[in-house]
Amino acid sequence: MNNLILECIEAIEEDMDDGYLVDEDSRLKFALSYLANDDEIYELYELIKTGKAPDAGKQTGTKENQSSSL
Numbered sequence: 001m002n003n004l005i006l007e008c009i010e011a012i013e014e015d016m017d018d019g020y021l022v023d024e025d026s027r028l029k030f031a032l033s034y035l036a037n038d039d040e041i042y043e044l045y046e047l048i049k050t051g052k053a054p055d056a057g058k059q060t061g062t063k064e065n066q067s068s069s070l
Helices: 003-017 024-035 039-050 063-068
Strands: none
Touching: 003 024, 024 039
16 A cells, blocks of 8 residues: 555544544545645545646647647
C-alpha cells in the first residue's frame, strides 16, 4: 500500500481516538484532502468539492488550438 495512504489511515485513527472525525463524511473529507497531494486524487477531490473537474471547460485539440500552434 502507498505510504501516503498508510499515513492517512494513521492520521484518521489518531483523530478518531481524540474524538474527532466521528462521522463518515468528515472522515471522507479528511482523507481526500490529506491525499490531495496526489494529482489524480486532487482532481477527484476538486470534482467532489466543486462539482467541476479542475480543467473543466478547457478544450484541447480544437482547430483553433491546432492552427495557432503551426
